[in-house]
Amino acid sequence: ALFESGMYEYDSKMIFLSLTDAQDFLSLGDEVTGIELKVNDIHKSDKIGEIIQEELGYPYWTKDWKMMNKSLFSALKLEKVTMFIILTMIILVGALNIISSLVMMVMEKTRDIAILRTMGASSKSIMSIFIFQGLFVGIVGTLLGLMSGSFLCYILARYKFIKLPPDIYYITTLPVRIEWLDIVSIVLAAIIISFIATIYPSWQASKVNPVEALRYE
Incomplete structure (x- = not known):
């Protein structure tokens, strides 16, 4: 099914499918390329990202919605x-x-x-x-x-x-x-x-x- 979010950047590039189907399609096995988190307070996303970055360390990195836009x-x-x-x-x-x-x-x-x-x-x-x-x-x-x-x-x-x-x-x-x-x-x-x-x-x-x-x- 097709859907429109109203944002061109998402509508032109994003699809929703199950994790297993995506891994099979991209030949990733059991790996993932990224994890997206939803926070309760969107205005604290940068601070939460910094905390996660400190916990994970290199080579992992975080990017919040403010940085992306x-x-x-x-x-x-x-x-x-x-x-x-x-x-x-x-x-x-x-x-x-x-x-x-x-x-x-x-x-x-x-x-x-x-x-x-x-x-x-x-x-x-x-x-x-x-x-x-x-x-x-x-x-x-x-x-x-x-x-x-x-x-x-x-x-x-x-x-x-x-x-x-x-x-x-x-x-x-x-x-x-x-x-x-x-x-x-x-x-x-x-x-x-x-x-x-x-x-x-x-x-x-x-x-x-x-x-x-x-x-x-």
């Missing part, structure tokens, strides 16, 4: 760092949009700000208004992006639309899994950057001189 994991780490940089740049572009929007609003609302100041509004309250407005825009945008991104990840994980060349990536479809720690980190970073982006325009609004602003009104 070292190049693949290195590529995935590099890919994750690249995606993080791209995502950070996108967030920074959004922050610049918040800054420019608030600066434009301060320029348009200079007269209104001056009137509020003459009515007794403090610089702190004026600054708080614009910080709240910028944060509101940032939080709403972050939540909309979170919902749409999570929905897209769910669709990709369920229906596996994106196909990959198996001879390059060792898998046939793009694996998608939602990592809540990454999501929380991204959301917090977006909100913090949004808050930082509001500081300068809000400070600029709080420094409006009501006398100068209303001189020609």
Whole structure:
């Protein structure tokens, strides 16, 4: 019978058959060329391999799954760092949009700000208004992006639309899994950057001189 594991490297080279049949086919007699072990904690496979290597000694050697797929994991780490940089740049572009929007609003609302100041509004309250407005825009945008991104990840994980060349990536479809720690980190970073982006325009609004602003009104 044929089966597919989803990993090209295994599907193209691996077969399952009984030990005696394999020994007869390869003329090994009672010998074996290797023993594969399954451990309870896959993250300790390298340490377990070292212990076995010390016990057996030369000419036997061990190789764990991390070592066998070292190049693949290195590529995935590099890919994750690249995606993080791209995502950070996108967030920074959004922050610049918040800054420019608030600066434009301060320029348009200079007269209104001056009137509020003459009515007794403090610089702190004026600054708080614009910080709240910028944060509101940032939080709403972050939540909309979170919902749409999570929905897209769910669709990709369920229906596996994106196909990959198996001879390059060792898998046939793009694996998608939602990592809540990454999501929380991204959301917090977006909100913090949004808050930082509001500081300068809000400070600029709080420094409006009501006398100068209303001189020609």
